[in-house]
Amino acid sequence: MQTLKPVLHYNLTFPIFDRNVPNLVEIRNLHFGYGDRAILSGLEMDFPRGKVIAVMGGSGSGKTTILRLIGGQITPQQGQISVDGQIVHTLSTDGLYALRRKMGMLFQHGALFTDLSVFENVAFPLREHTDLSEDMLRDLVLLKLNAVGLRNAAGLKPSEISGGMARRVALARAIALDPQLIMYDEPFAGLDPISMGVTANLIRKLNDALGSTSILVSHDVNESFMIADYVYFLSQGKIVAQGTPKQMQESDDPYVKQFVHAEADGPVPFHYPGKSLADDLGIGKTGAPR
Template sequence: MDVTKKYKIKELSFSRGRKQIFENVSFDVKSAKITAIIGPSGIGKTTLLKLLSGLLEPDDGQVLFNGHHLHQLSRRALFEARKKMGMLFQSGALFTDLTVFDNVAFPLREHTDLSEAEIRTKVMDKLDAVSLADSFDLMPSELSGGMTRRAALARALSLEPDVLLYDEPFVGQDPLTKTTLVKLIDSLNKRLNVTSILVSHDVPEVMMLADYVYMLDNKTIIAHGTPEELRASQNVQVQQFLKPLEFEHLERVE
């Protein structure tokens, strides 16, 4: 097994009914790096995360996680594999009737045999990592949008996963909160040495943050490279997505 590759996706295809979402999608995700998957809204980026976590099964192709075919694992083995994945949902998906502390503690209480004292230590450590230690007793309704994302991130970290999956982490956030989240994701990735996979259509944040970027459109990967390589790409579709205002201006001039 190539230990530098956390995921290897081979010729993946997936449909919903008669609608083809992906066709022959292939890409790699390197360990301990931030890999971003960008593209227009509505092309299936969230669906792709569900395929990577084993929540959906492809029609064709393979999803290799740590060298193992994810969709050929037994139910028990798949359950164990998912413990190594932390998911930051687009909405945060916090339990509304639980405090911030209990939201973060929930996976530990469900999936470990730790004592309450040990759980408290781990929860407060994760809340401290996202600068929410002073807000442990708040309810989700008392949190701002940015605080909700950080609380959800602390919960995603609770089982100390190998991989963090981010579903549109910047959507709906103000510019200051976006900048805070970029810095937080970057610092956590470096400090915890985790593998991060981020799907987003927020170009400036992705290009500041990612080590490597794949661009999805027309059911497949149309371009990939480092942020610098994509900025220098001569592909018109890539440039239209990265610099839409420039292309809108050209269209108005014409």
């Protein structure tokens, strides 16, 4: 098993996204919906090896659905997703479980086992998927916890640590098996500014130390742009813009500008679409009641 290499420094300067880097995950002509309600339409996405890719967009745009499709929890109605050369929805149950061993997942609120200690939370995937001796398992868990700065919290329960620390424990658990692919579902949700910065730095450091590919689903522009190599913007289940964080910050696309600069009105309107207030109140153009 590959062990976690020490991280000695952190550099916020990344090269321009290189399309020649081979992809770990590829999405082609992907369509998915529930009944007649379309969620994703015609997606084409590349997730190169060793890169951090952010998938951003408003609530309900289909971001988390992409993670569920990659993990094989749901099946596309059209198109395909391949991970490490394997088409996910064509795999047998055993094949899917084997593929998932190459994946790590950080859920939106950590999803730690509340009755288990910090140590046992991180040990859980190792106990489930390996036959390591207790001594080796202990050493690996402590290495993972040390990587997120929480080795000395190993004996505590999740209720005894802060929300930011719990998120870091969940991150240590997500990398327990040294995955090729790490998926993050809103990793910054509910964190204070310090914890957000710590979590963002860890995501980038651990990705580079493991040589993994990271898919970061997030609403948070500052932290995501700080660590991502490339960004996809989704709206109503379609990709409306993509590029490097710098390109997105400088974009003139109305949707990207509204999202990046947190503007209240724009392509995503403030008012829910429908009749005007004047129509509802029965007021004519002159202001007199009809």
